[in-house]
Amino acid sequence: MRYDPMTPSTLDLFGNTEPEQPPKREQIGEQSYVLRGFALPSLDRLLPALEDVLVAAPFRQMVTPGGFTMSVALSSCGTLGWTTDRSGYRYTRADPQTGQPWPDMPDVFLELAHAAAEAAEFNDFMPDSCLINRYVPGAKMSLHQDKNEGSYAAPIVSVSLGLPAMFLFGGFARSDKSQRVPLFHGDIVVWGGVDRLRFHGVLPIKEGLHPQLGEQRINFTFRVAG
Numbered sequence: 001m002r003y004d005p006m007t008p009s010t011l012d013l014f015g016n017t018e019p020e021q022p023p024k025r026e027q028i029g030e031q032s033y034v035l036r037g038f039a040l041p042s043l044d045r046l047l048p049a050l051e052d053v054l055v056a057a058p059f060r061q062m063v064t065p066g067g068f069t070m071s072v073a074l075s076s077c078g079t080l081g082w083t084t085d086r087s088g089y090r091y092t093r094a095d096p097q098t099g100q101p102w103p104d105m106p107d108v109f110l111e112l113a114h115a116a117a118e119a120a121e122f123n124d125f126m127p128d129s130c131l132i133n134r135y136v137p138g139a140k141m142s143l144h145q146d147k148n149e150g151s152y153a154a155p156i157v158s159v160s161l162g163l164p165a166m167f168l169f170g171g172f173a174r175s176d177k178s179q180r181v182p183l184f185h186g187d188i189v190v191w192g193g194v195d196r197l198r199f200h201g202v203l204p205i206k207e208g209l210h211p212q213l214g215e216q217r218i219n220f221t222f223r224v225a226g
């Protein structure tokens with residue numbers, strides 16, 4: 001049969017009549033999803049906003065209550081910033097290094113976190129805290145739970161940038177078997193509901209050079225902390 005651009009069957013070959021698909025997402029827990037590449041369209045606004053935050057509140061390594069220096073360097077923006085020192089883990093309104101309030105959360109951060117939460121079925125997510133973690137090759141985060149927040153009703157949204165990481169997604173006891181989830185530049189993960197208190201961590205980052213971010217992985221963790 002000769003090519004006829006007007007027949008419906010030919011138009012179908014180009015996919016124009018397919019029904020709208022739901023956002024592409026991988027379910028990794030009952031109420032947890034990976035949104036591959038979700039942050040990529042926002043990067044042009046996200047990276048300059050990150051630079052601004054880091055001028056006011058540079059990355060620094062912190063000490064755990066047990067006296068160990070974390071391999072991950074931290075900063076924060078938003079009303080509340082997560083900190084640790086010899087006296088414990090907590091959220092503070094001021095950056096302990098400058099005594100100044102943490103930098104405001106840039107609009108592009110908030111909009112992205114809100115949209116990602118919505119794509120995972122969590123509406124009205126309004127984080128008051130964004131922890132910014134910087135990993136160089138070899139840096140890791142041991143299995144832990146996030147238990148310093150005022151309420152566990154809201155989800156947690158995490159944005160991965162730069163070098164890839166192997167994320168460990170555990171159970172409700174430290175000894176429960178973890179699943180391994182590879183995370184790449186631009187991926188967003190949303191955890192909430194019944195998964196909110198699961199143990200999690202990050203394996204040591206492998207050597208590498210990311211074309212845009214260089215020799216590092218940066219992760220934003222959005223939370224309702226207050």
Ligand code: MD3
Nearest residue numbers: 133146156158191196197198200219221
């Ligand atoms: C899963 N950060 O800062 S992101 C942390 O990649 C932290 O930097 C990791 O764990 C990182 O506390 C992982 C996100 C994350 C945060 C909270 C969770 C994953 C979670 C709570 C429950 C389950």
Ligand code: FE
Nearest residue numbers: 144145146200
């Ligand atoms: Fe955590």
